[in-house]
Amino acid sequence: MKPVETCVIGVVGLGLMGGAIAGALRKCGAAGEGKLLACDTDPHVLEAARAGGVIDEGFVTPEALLERADLVYLCLNPSTLLSFMKERMASFKKGALITDIAGVKAAICAAMEETLREDLDFIPGHPMAGSEQGGYANAGRCDFRGKNYILTPLKRNRAENIAFVKSLIHRMGFGKITETSAAAHDRKIAFTSQLCHVIAASLIDCEADTDITSFGGGSFEDLTRIAMLNAPMWTELFLENASPLLSRIDQFEKSLGELRALIAGGRAGALEQRLEAVREKRALMSG
Amino acid sequence: MKPVETCVIGVVGLGLMGGAIAGALRKCGAAGEGKLLACDTDPHVLEAARAGGVIDEGFVTPEALLERADLVYLCLNPSTLLSFMKERMASFKKGALITDIAGVKAAICAAMEETLREDLDFIPGHPMAGSEQGGYANAGRCDFRGKNYILTPLKRNRAENIAFVKSLIHRMGFGKITETSAAAHDRKIAFTSQLCHVIAASLIDCEADTDITSFGGGSFEDLTRIAMLNAPMWTELFLENASPLLSRIDQFEKSLGELRALIAGGRAGALEQRLEAVREKRALMSG
Structure with missing residues (x-):
C-alpha cells in the first residue's frame, strides 16, 4: 500500500461507528484532503458529514466510491455486509484493501475466504468501542482512545496489509490490538x-x-x-x-x-x- | 433541634461512607468548627481524618462522642449497628437525633421502634452513593452530588427532625430524597x-x-x-x-x-x- 495520506478511503455506512471512524480518520490526518469518501442510504447524514468537514464527498450508492477507494472501511451490520460483498464484489478498485467492523466474525471470515476476488485483501476487524446512543448524530460519543481492537486475519491476508491496518488503528487512537481467530x-x-x-x-x-x-x-x-x-x-x-x-x-x-x-x-x-x-x-x- | 452549625455532630465509623459523610458535612459547613467528632476502631484512620481537617476530634471508643453529640451519624454495617445500639443505648446524649446509612432497613426499623430510648429520635436512612473501592482512603471517590437518598421514617419520628435531616442531606449535595417504608x-x-x-x-x-x-x-x-x-x-x-x-x-x-x-x-x-x-x-x- 502507498502512504495512507495519499490513499482514497471510502467509508461505507455512516451510522454510529462509521461516523466515528470517518471522524477519527479525518481528525488524525490519515485521510488526506479530498480523499475521504462515504456512502450511506441517508442523504441527510451524508450532507451533515460533508458540511461538518468530516468527509469530502458523499454517495447514496456505492459504485463511485468503490471504483476510487484504495481502502474501504465497511461499517455495516453483519447481514448487510455479507450481501454487500456478494453484490458489489465486481465494483471494488483493483487491489483494494478492505476492512470491516462487524461484531461477529466466523460467518464473514468463512465467506471472504471462499469468495473474495483474487486481487483484493479483506482484513476482518472489530473495534471495541461504541455508545448506547446510535446513529451518525451520536458518532461524537465514541471515544476510541485506549480502546481495544480485535483483528481476525484471513489466511490469505498479506502481512504488509495487516501492518498497514494496525498502524491506522493506532493512529485513530485505539490502544491494544489483539489478533485472534474468528472462532476465538x-x-x-x-x-x-x-x-x-x-x-x-x-x-x-x-x-x-x-x-x-x-x-x-x-x-x-x-x-x-x-x-x-x-x-x-x-x-x-x-x-x-x-x-x-x-x-x-x-x-x-x-x-x-x-x-x-x-x-x-x-x-x-x-x-x-x-x-x-x-x-x-x-x-x-x-x- | 438547634441550627445545625451549632450542633455537635458525631460520625460513628469512618469507612468509605462514614468518611465521605464526614467530609461532606465539613465541606458544606454544616459541622461548625470544633463540632465534628468521629469514632473508629482504627486510630490511623482517625489521625488521617484529623490531620486532613475533616474531623476535629477522633475517638477509638464511642462514649466521649456519644455524651456530647446532638446528632449522631451511624456509618456501620447492619449487624454492627444493631449491636451498637443495644450496647450503647444508655450513652447517647439526652434528646439526641440519630440517623444511619445501612443498606437494609426492615430489621433496623423494627428494632428501633421497639427498643429506642424515649428521649432519642432515630431516622433510618440510606444514601445511594458509594464506590467499589472501600475504606476511608477512598472516601473522596464518593460523589454525593445529585444522588438519591432514601429515608424510611419510624412512626415515632418527629416531623421537625425529619425536616432537619432532609435539609442536611440536601446540603451535603444529594439530589432526590424519597421517603418510604422499610419493607418497600x-x-x-x-x-x-x-x-x-x-x-x-x-x-x-x-x-x-x-x-x-x-x-x-x-x-x-x-x-x-x-x-x-x-x-x-x-x-x-x-x-x-x-x-x-x-x-x-x-x-x-x-x-x-x-x-x-x-x-x-x-x-x-x-x-x-x-x-x-x-x-x-x-x-x-x-x-
Whole structure:
C-alpha cells in the first residue's frame, strides 16, 4: 500500500461507528484532503458529514466510491455486509484493501475466504468501542482512545496489509490490538459483549416500574445503560453467534444459581469466601 | 433541634461512607468548627481524618462522642449497628437525633421502634452513593452530588427532625430524597442494588480468564466494576435481605430464560420486538 495520506478511503455506512471512524480518520490526518469518501442510504447524514468537514464527498450508492477507494472501511451490520460483498464484489478498485467492523466474525471470515476476488485483501476487524446512543448524530460519543481492537486475519491476508491496518488503528487512537481467530473472537465476544447485553436487557425486562431509578445508586444505571440497544442490530448479533452465546448464558446462570443457593441456605461463610474470590479475580482484570 | 452549625455532630465509623459523610458535612459547613467528632476502631484512620481537617476530634471508643453529640451519624454495617445500639443505648446524649446509612432497613426499623430510648429520635436512612473501592482512603471517590437518598421514617419520628435531616442531606449535595417504608425500601434495593451485585459477581465467577478484558469494549467493565465488592458487608446485606433478593433473582432469571429461548429458537421477530420494548422502557428511566 502507498502512504495512507495519499490513499482514497471510502467509508461505507455512516451510522454510529462509521461516523466515528470517518471522524477519527479525518481528525488524525490519515485521510488526506479530498480523499475521504462515504456512502450511506441517508442523504441527510451524508450532507451533515460533508458540511461538518468530516468527509469530502458523499454517495447514496456505492459504485463511485468503490471504483476510487484504495481502502474501504465497511461499517455495516453483519447481514448487510455479507450481501454487500456478494453484490458489489465486481465494483471494488483493483487491489483494494478492505476492512470491516462487524461484531461477529466466523460467518464473514468463512465467506471472504471462499469468495473474495483474487486481487483484493479483506482484513476482518472489530473495534471495541461504541455508545448506547446510535446513529451518525451520536458518532461524537465514541471515544476510541485506549480502546481495544480485535483483528481476525484471513489466511490469505498479506502481512504488509495487516501492518498497514494496525498502524491506522493506532493512529485513530485505539490502544491494544489483539489478533485472534474468528472462532476465538466469537466465543470471547459472546461473553464480554453479547452476554452483557442480554443481562442488561433481562434486568430491564423483569421490572415494570420505570420510577425504580429513584432507588438507584449507580449500580443499576451502570448495568442497564447498554439496554438502550439497537434492537435490529443486536438481534442479528445474538442470532448470528447463538451457539457461543447460549453456552455463555448457561455458564452465567450456573454461577448465579450457585450464589442464589448460598443466599437461600444462609451460608454466610461460603458466600463471603466466594465473593472474596470474585473481588480478587476482578482486581486482576483491567478496565 | 438547634441550627445545625451549632450542633455537635458525631460520625460513628469512618469507612468509605462514614468518611465521605464526614467530609461532606465539613465541606458544606454544616459541622461548625470544633463540632465534628468521629469514632473508629482504627486510630490511623482517625489521625488521617484529623490531620486532613475533616474531623476535629477522633475517638477509638464511642462514649466521649456519644455524651456530647446532638446528632449522631451511624456509618456501620447492619449487624454492627444493631449491636451498637443495644450496647450503647444508655450513652447517647439526652434528646439526641440519630440517623444511619445501612443498606437494609426492615430489621433496623423494627428494632428501633421497639427498643429506642424515649428521649432519642432515630431516622433510618440510606444514601445511594458509594464506590467499589472501600475504606476511608477512598472516601473522596464518593460523589454525593445529585444522588438519591432514601429515608424510611419510624412512626415515632418527629416531623421537625425529619425536616432537619432532609435539609442536611440536601446540603451535603444529594439530589432526590424519597421517603418510604422499610419493607418497600428493602424490596426495591433488592433489585437496584443487591441483584446488580449478585449479577456482577456471577459474571466474574463464571469466567476463569482474567485477560478476557482484552476483548472488552466497556460493557463487561461497566457491568462488573461493582464485583470489587466488600465481601463481609455484601454477605451481610444479601443474607439480611434474602427473601426480597431471592425473589428478584427469580424474576431476573425468568426474563433471562425467556430471552435465551428466543435466541435458541432463532425467533428474530419476537426477539427484536422484546429488545425494542426493553430499549423503550430503559429510555423512560433516569440515570
